[in-house]
Amino acid sequence: MTPTLMFGLELAYWQETIIKVLLGLVALLLLTGGVVYLYLFKFVSFMQSRLGPMEAGPYGSLQLLAEVGKWLQKEDIATEKADRFVFRLAPAIVLASTFVLFAVIPAGPTAVVSDLGTGIYFVLAMSSLSVLGILMAGWASANKYALLGALRAAGQLIAYELPLVLAVVGVVIAAGSLNLQDIVAAQASGEIFGWDGIGNPFILTQIVGFTIFMIAVQAELTQSPFDMPIAESELVAGYQVEYSGIRFLIYFIAEFATAVAFAAIASTLFLGGWALPTAWGLGDGVMHVVGPIVISAKAVLLVGVVFWVRFTLPRFREDQLQTLAWKFLIPISLANIVATGVLKVVF
Amino acid sequence: MAKPQVPGIVKGLGITLKTAVETMFPDGPLKPPAPSKGAATVQYPHEKEEPAPRARGVIALKEDNCTACMLCARECPDWCIYIEAHKTLAPPRREGGKPRSVNALDRFDIDFSLCMYCGICVEVCPFEALFWSPEFEYSEVKIQDLLHDKSRLDQWMHTVPDFEPLEAGSEVKVKKVPR
Amino acid sequence: MTAVTDRQKLQYIAAKAADSRVNVELETEGMTLNIGPQHPATHGTLRIVARLDGEQVVSAEPIAGYMHRGKEKLCEVRTYPQINTLINRIDWLGSFANEVPFILAAEQLMGIEAPPRAQWIRTMFFEMSRISNLILFLGDMGVQLGAVTPAFYAFRDREFVLNQIERVTGGRFHPNFDRIGGLKDDLPKGWIVDTKAVMERVRDFCDEIEELFMNAEIFSARTRGIGVIPADVAMQYGLSGANARASGIDWDLRRDAPSGLVHPELDWKVWTHPDGDSFARFWVRLQEVREASKMVDQICDGLPSGPIMAKVPRIIKVPAGEAWVSTENPLGEMGYYIVSKGDLTPFRLKIRSASFNNVSITPWLLRGVYVPDIITILASLYFILGDIDR
Numbered sequence: 001m002t003p004t005l006m007f008g009l010e011l012a013y014w015q016e017t018i019i020k021v022l023l024g025l026v027a028l029l030l031l032t033g034g035v036v037y038l039y040l041f042k043f044v045s046f047m048q049s050r051l052g053p054m055e056a057g058p059y060g061s062l063q064l065l066a067e068v069g070k071w072l073q074k075e076d077i078a079t080e081k082a083d084r085f086v087f088r089l090a091p092a093i094v095l096a097s098t099f100v101l102f103a104v105i106p107a108g109p110t111a112v113v114s115d116l117g118t119g120i121y122f123v124l125a126m127s128s129l130s131v132l133g134i135l136m137a138g139w140a141s142a143n144k145y146a147l148l149g150a151l152r153a154a155g156q157l158i159a160y161e162l163p164l165v166l167a168v169v170g171v172v173i174a175a176g177s178l179n180l181q182d183i184v185a186a187q188a189s190g191e192i193f194g195w196d197g198i199g200n201p202f203i204l205t206q207i208v209g210f211t212i213f214m215i216a217v218q219a220e221l222t223q224s225p226f227d228m229p230i231a232e233s234e235l236v237a238g239y240q241v242e243y244s245g246i247r248f249l250i251y252f253i254a255e256f257a258t259a260v261a262f263a264a265i266a267s268t269l270f271l272g273g274w275a276l277p278t279a280w281g282l283g284d285g286v287m288h289v290v291g292p293i294v295i296s297a298k299a300v301l302l303v304g305v306v307f308w309v310r311f312t313l314p315r316f317r318e319d320q321l322q323t324l325a326w327k328f329l330i331p332i333s334l335a336n337i338v339a340t341g342v343l344k345v346v347f
Numbered sequence: 348m349a350k351p352q353v354p355g356i357v358k359g360l361g362i363t364l365k366t367a368v369e370t371m372f373p374d375g376p377l378k379p380p381a382p383s384k385g386a387a388t389v390q391y392p393h394e395k396e397e398p399a400p401r402a403r404g405v406i407a408l409k410e411d412n413c414t415a416c417m418l419c420a421r422e423c424p425d426w427c428i429y430i431e432a433h434k435t436l437a438p439p440r441r442e443g444g445k446p447r448s449v450n451a452l453d454r455f456d457i458d459f460s461l462c463m464y465c466g467i468c469v470e471v472c473p474f475e476a477l478f479w480s481p482e483f484e485y486s487e488v489k490i491q492d493l494l495h496d497k498s499r500l501d502q503w504m505h506t507v508p509d510f511e512p513l514e515a516g517s518e519v520k521v522k523k524v525p526r
Numbered sequence: 527m528t529a530v531t532d533r534q535k536l537q538y539i540a541a542k543a544a545d546s547r548v549n550v551e552l553e554t555e556g557m558t559l560n561i562g563p564q565h566p567a568t569h570g571t572l573r574i575v576a577r578l579d580g581e582q583v584v585s586a587e588p589i590a591g592y593m594h595r596g597k598e599k600l601c602e603v604r605t606y607p608q609i610n611t612l613i614n615r616i617d618w619l620g621s622f623a624n625e626v627p628f629i630l631a632a633e634q635l636m637g638i639e640a641p642p643r644a645q646w647i648r649t650m651f652f653e654m655s656r657i658s659n660l661i662l663f664l665g666d667m668g669v670q671l672g673a674v675t676p677a678f679y680a681f682r683d684r685e686f687v688l689n690q691i692e693r694v695t696g697g698r699f700h701p702n703f704d705r706i707g708g709l710k711d712d713l714p715k716g717w718i719v720d721t722k723a724v725m726e727r728v729r730d731f732c733d734e735i736e737e738l739f740m741n742a743e744i745f746s747a748r749t750r751g752i753g754v755i756p757a758d759v760a761m762q763y764g765l766s767g768a769n770a771r772a773s774g775i776d777w778d779l780r781r782d783a784p785s786g787l788v789h790p791e792l793d794w795k796v797w798t799h800p801d802g803d804s805f806a807r808f809w810v811r812l813q814e815v816r817e818a819s820k821m822v823d824q825i826c827d828g829l830p831s832g833p834i835m836a837k838v839p840r841i842i843k844v845p846a847g848e849a850w851v852s853t854e855n856p857l858g859e860m861g862y863y864i865v866s867k868g869d870l871t872p873f874r875l876k877i878r879s880a881s882f883n884n885v886s887i888t889p890w891l892l893r894g895v896y897v898p899d900i901i902t903i904l905a906s907l908y909f910i911l912g913d914i915d916r
Contacts, residue, residue, distance in 0.1 A: 358738075362738040401694070511714040519712045
């Protein structure tokens with residue numbers, strides 16, 4: 001691999017990759033932690049007329065640190081009948097399938113760990129690995145509640161993969177490429193009916209796709225109204241019920257990291273990603289610095305929408321969930337693809 | 348299954364957002380955010396709420412009024428009041444009279460780990476020696492410390508509020524707390 | 527492929543034996559799911575042994591008694607004021623309402639009638655305990671269905687009602703306020719004005735819950751047609767309160783068999799719903815909260831002046847006899863049957879609590895429903911464990 005220039009230094013490929021991975025991890029964890037604080041602790045508390053954690057750090061900002069510390073020092077319990085190896089492997093698989101997503105999300109003109117030609121395809125494929133982890137967790141827990149939760153999760157996540165994929169296809173047709181950087185560029189330098197003041201964010205033309213994508217994201221994250229697998233009042237955390245300590249922490253981080261990842265992807269696909277419209281005249285140099293900030297802001301905004309819906313709506317029953325996916329979302333997204341294709345050819 | 352129509356769910360989302368905004372900006376959108384004021388909760392122990400004057404927090408004893416008649420100890424549903432007394436002679440009321448024999452309290456303990464806070468003891472006391480006080484912050488590390496003895500119960504008398512005036516139309520006479 | 531160890535074989539046999547002890551039919555397939563006694567959905571320590579086929583319930587049996595405190599036996603050795611303290615704790619959410627039928631029965635035996643002001647204030651607190659109880663139901667139904675936010679609104683607005691109760695009685699949850707012959711104390715100054723403001727707040731909360739939660743289509747999808755109880759089945763099982771009224775039975779003890787409370791003098795309406803499903807039960811209770819708040823407003827406006835306590839002897843000895851009084855409590859019909867032999871303590875006190883009968887319908891009702899619907903149905907039936915187990 002040819003050595004590339006990064007921060008003005010000439011680095012070998014492996015050195016560059018390590019630095020990118022580390023930076024990516026730091027960014028991802030900081031962003032996840034910030035999102036957890038902002039939304040899980042504060043926004044939901046304000047929605048419920050209360051203040052949330054206020055003691056740990058100023059205005060409760062170090063609460064997540066305190067929680068991490070609490071979970072880390074807990075006893076590592078596995079029930080007697082649990083299948084130890086699978087039980088321990090399951091959280092790792094769920095976490096891995098999430099962290100891998102961050103490898104392709106661009107945060108600037110060159111700030112991406114791996115600029116794959118089939119970026120979005122990779123994202124969709126990797127995100128469906130988490131189903132495997134959840135099934136493993138449910139089975140290995142040797143607990144009927146966990147099993148029920150895991151089976152529900154399997155059904156739900158697989159069902160909602162399809163609307164997710166089909167909503168993305170509309171964007172791919174409009175942008176003409178599977179590469180995420182190309183999609184961002186298409187939005188930044190695009191124009192709406194000849195006016196390029198705000199570029200061409202696909203949320204305007206693909207509003208149906210955006211809605212379906214966000215609904216499918218809500219389901220992929222197993223958040224209300226699609227949180228049957230976790231269903232706190234029935235299954236008391238479903239497939240996670242037997243996990244405690246670090247392993248539960250891994251699920252927790254995975255849940256929020258996935259939320260951030262999907263929100264970042266949604267903002268890349270629909271809101272223009274790290275780019276501000278080219279018409280605003282900011283060069284590449286500026287975008288190296290401003291790009292990460294822009295995509296973080298857009299992702300945080302979308303995560304906010306996800307959590308807002310989560311804490312307001314009651315949950316669907318499993319069969320209603322499936323009906324929604326198979327009978328409504330998939331036909332609508334198929335129609336969306338057809339319409340996009342036709343309009344793309346016509347215009 | 349009902350076909351999802353947007354309005355109901357959207358209105359629900361609107362309500363939670365409205366509550367969030369009201370909590371963050373209780374003085375209206377133009378003033379700076381003040382969530383501590385907008386929230387419905389109180390940040391105990393930094394801020395404290397005043398309980399009502401009649402709140403049943405702790406029982407106070409006015410030792411001078413107590414004659415060890417044992418009514419409170421008998422009527423307590425939990426039998427958490429322990430009284431021991433002995434007879435002494437008190438000086439006569441008038442010159443040249445006989446010394447009176449009165450009960451002097453040796454021990455008057457209320458075990459608040461058993462107390463149900465029902466108020467029967469306060470109600471049946473014929474000599475107005477027991478009173479309710481709204482103090483509630485007396486939790487202890489050891490459960491034995493929840494047995495409040497005579498001197499501690501006497502200390503609580505300082506926290507007993509006066510009886511409030513009553514609503515119009517009431518024919519009950521408001522009593523005074525002996526200080 | 528794993529060989530079945532001896533240990534696993536023994537565990538299997540033990541599980542089957544345990545199943546047979548609770549009278550669950552031995553089937554070779556299906557999963558026995560134990561819901562409770564420690565479970566967020568069962569309002570306390572209720573255990574439901576459900577035999578599932580996939581996600582459908584084949585049979586379900588409630589096992590109550592994990593919270594049995596022996597109230598009826600305890601009351602046989604307690605004097606009447608002491609009993610008042612104990613029975614507060616039966617239905618702990620609307621606890622003034624527990625005292626009312628007992629006091630009315632004792633007054634009936636003693637031949638004492640409380641003065642009008644006491645009767646009116648008694649009715650007001652009766653309705654306020656209904657409001658406090660049912661507001662929690664409205665929020666709790668949200669939690670059981672997955673929306674956590676309505677519960678917070680419920681607790682926030684219930685605080686005001688509890689604060690008003692505390693200002694008069696001294697206790698938020700256990701007022702211990704009713705006495706044979708009247709009430710313990712009168713209302714403090716300024717209380718009535720504040721209470722009317724609180725009732726406004728209660729009505730606003732009802733509107734908020736309706737808009738936030740009841741109108742959400744997801745709620746309708748989760749509750750309409752779920753747990754339908756036909757009117758005749760409801761009567762056979764002895765359902766009472768909002769559960770019966772939601773099945774279309776137009777029966778409310780406050781109107782049809784009033785005893786000692788001033789409901790006949792107020793202008794109010796009994797709400798029924800023809801469907802008998804979970805949505806109907808939620809809807810009926812929502813309307814009842816609104817109705818109760820209007821009743822409290824009317825009582826505040828029309829409160830007569832007068833003494834608060836009738837002439838009652840110091841030591842209460844109820845004359846020999848038997849009395850049964852039942853009232854329309856927040857959970858349903860609650861009644862006390864006092865058998866007295868002229869002592870300081872009753873000879874026998876039988877408590878007819880509403881939730882015991884309400885929960886008896888679960889084996890019939892839970893057949894063939896899905897697991898999530900179990901939760902919906904239990905939440906909509908609304909029982910308090912203290913009321914079931916006493």
